[in-house]
Amino acid sequence: MSGYIPKNFIESLIDRCDIITVVDSYVPLKKAGKDYHACCPFHQEKTPSFTVSAEKQFYHCFGCGANGNIVSFLMEYEHCDFVEAIEELAASQGLSVPYEKGTHTQASASQNTEDLKPLYQLLEQANRFYQTQLRQHPQAGEAIDYLKKRELSGQTAARFELGYAPDAWNELLTQLAGNSEQQKHLLDAGLIVQNEQQRYYDRFRNRIIFPIHDQRGRVIAFGGRVLDDSKPKYLNSPETPVFHKGKELYGLHHIRKQRNKPEQIILVEGYMDVVALAQHDIHNAAATLGTATSTEHLQRLYRLTEQLVFCFDGDEAGRKAAWKALETLLPLLSQGRQANFMFLPNGEDPDSLVRQQGKQGFYQQIEQALPLSQYLFSHLQQQLDISTLDGKARLLELAKPLIHKMPEGAYQDLLLQHLGEITGTRQTAQYQRTAPVQKTASANKPHKTTRPSPIRVAIALLLQSPEFATSLESIEILRQIEQPGLPLLVELIDFINNNPNIRTGTLVEHWRYSEHEKSIQKLANWDIGIPQTGMQAELQGAISRLIQQTKERQLETLLQKSQLQKLSQHEKQSLNRLLSELR
Structure with missing residues (x-):
């Protein structure tokens, strides 16, 4: 619908x-x-x-x-x-x-969730189909032998809902496409492919199937690992209305299901790595899906933990991926967030390493992972001779732009300080931000505090205490003048008066997706610094000041007009009334 x-x-x-x-x-x-x-x-x-x-x-x-x-x-x-x-x-x-x-x-x-329900339902049906094939299909023996060779138990396979795509062109298509509409949904979900002759066939064939879930646990895509020498070795679903590779992480929903938040999350490169680590009782691993580590990936991970361990192959491709991840990571390193980089021995991946060394051995490798700061400087210095002035100058040129990508704070200060120690220069950001300023005559003048605008104060107080709106004087005059923020204030007062007993949460919701959404969110939570007992009087005072300012503007406009031309009878009456009220 x-x-x-x-x-x-x-x-x-x-x-x-x-x-x-x-x-x-x-x-x-x-x-x-x-x-x-x-x-x-x-x-x-x-x-x-x-x-x-x-x-x-x-x-x-x-x-x-x-x-x-x-x-x-x-x-x-x-x-x-x-x-x-x-x-x-x-x-x-x-x-x-x-x-x-x-x-x-x-x-x-x-996109309306109702529109996507057929895709979610079909993907879940496909997931059950693949799992059934792993248990029952005559050709599934090869797949089961492969999983046993990787030392995966039936319990682990069931936990990750592993399945099998038979070596056939249309097994899934025949099973799930009962009509043309379902066939279209299969195509939209990335489960089948249409060739140049307009014929359809199954995307996944003769592969171990790994269902990919979103963070709510819904199946949104699949990954498949070949059982022979076919290429590509790993195949993922294409981008679909419910699956976006740059946002999703394999295994993350399993981490979120755990009772306690993990102390750290290990980010690996493949779904088999996640499954293999879980087989060895390491349940805090997630994997990207054939894409580089993105800002969205990192934001999702840092919602669950403050410590990330990036686990990369030790070859050139792995080190390039690690450096790219570091560059993406730097702007997100707000207070408390940490990252370490673990490089595996050549020819090893987390799957093979954990099978050789077990859980304790793998954690010992993690303990030896490089902190971000150490990896940053060691990587930059690889091609430099920092015993020379030229090498030190080049290091400064390379390191400073990277460090300045980070949020200001103690971590950035320490990295700049360390850079200064290496190069023999002073680079402390804290010093630059807090360097003493020479006193001048103007510096000795007392600081003048800016009072918040009455419109801002009134909107904030009404959002936080909507019940105060009933005690306000008439605001009809405020409708007669254009001033930034005033239409929103008038609309807010009218909305509250038309919805007695409304609360802050509902008020905030009313302006969701409007041009005022961010302002409303901010003011609803603004600490005005006024005790609860004084808020109503402050609101009344703010409205009174606004009305006073509006009347003064109207008076000024009429007086200026009277000097240029004759006022109408109505304008004269307004002028006399304003002079009397403002006397």
């Missing part, structure tokens, strides 16, 4: 749901005063800084800045899109999501 979800349904659904109940089902919350606290699920921390407000139906982390309402939480935690989050909330309330014809911003933010 195509269409959009009506906004009034979304807002009423959010009003029916309780953010405390939903968040607590994922992250155990503890009551602290009127709010609830927990360690943030979106970054690693030991001291709880994640707060959920039952009154506002809003969450905020003082550590990483994550914030939002109940829909935002589900989208961030479940790594799902907006429509999926709404459907999950609706299901929890026993409701069906209505879809209306036409287009809408919220529906167009992601």
Whole structure:
């Protein structure tokens, strides 16, 4: 079904749901005063800084800045899109999501989940088909022998849902394509291929099949490993509406299913490596899917851990891939995030290494992995003679742009300091940022604090305490003047007055996907520095200042006009009224 979800349904659904109940089902919350606290699920921390407000139906982390309402939480935690989050909330309330014809911003933010359901269902059917073939097909003996040779148990094969694609052209096609519509879905899902003669055949043939799941556990694609000398050795599904290679990681959903977040995640190059490590009780490995490590990959991994171990082959191709990963990684190394680089002996991969050395031996190899800082400098110095001035100058030219890609902070400072020690120069970013400034006459003047605009203050207070809107004086005059931010304030007041008892979470949702979304999110969480007891008076004062400023502008406009031309009777009355009110 195509269409959009009506906004009034979304807002009423959010009003029916309780953010405390939903968040607590994922992250155990503890009551602290009127709010609830927990360690943030979106970054690693030991001291709880994640707060959920039952009154506002809003969450905020003082550590990483994550914030939002109940829909935002589900989208961030479940790594799902907006429509999926709404459907999950609706299901929890026993409701069906209505879809209306036409287009809408919220529906167009992601392809409608309803449109993709046939693909997800077909991919799951294909997954069951491949698993059945591994158990029952007459030709499956070769596949089973291969898995045994790799020392994989039946339990591990079942955990990763491994399967077998028979050595035939249309086994899957015959089984799942009952009509032309299903045949089209098979093509869209990347399960079959159409040749130049417009004939269809199975994409995967005579291969061990590895289902690829998204982070919600749904099958979205497959990888296949040949059982003979055919090329390519490994084959992945193509890009489809539900599968994007640059975003997905094999094995990540298995890591997310674990009760506790892993202390570290090992990033390997192939799905067989992930499965082999799991066979040896190493359950914290994930793999890219034939692509370079992307920013999206790293962001997803760092949501689960602060420590990554990149495991690469020791050959030239592996070292090139490692360096490219480092360059992608640098801008993401915010406070607390770490990365080590592990290079395997020539001819070895994680699969073969763990079978030779076992779990303990593999972890000993990880302990010897190079910290990012050591790998960065050792790689750059390989082609340089830093005993010479030319070599030191070249090292500075190469290293500084890379280090400056990193977020400012202690780690960047230390890397620049180390670079200075190697080259005999002073490179400390902290020194550059905090270098003393010579005092001048202007520097001795007292610092003038800028007062926030009354529009900004009023919007923030109304978002955080919508109930204050009923106590405001008439704002009709504010509708008569154009000023940045004023239309949003008036719209906000009208919306609250038309929806009594509305809460922060629903207000924030109302402006999702609008031009004001980011501003609304920020102001809903802005600490204005006013005690709760003084907020209502502050809001009333801000509105009064706005009305006063509006009247002063109107008066100035009329006075200027009166000097140039004769005022109308209505304008004269307005001028007299304003002079009286502002006297």
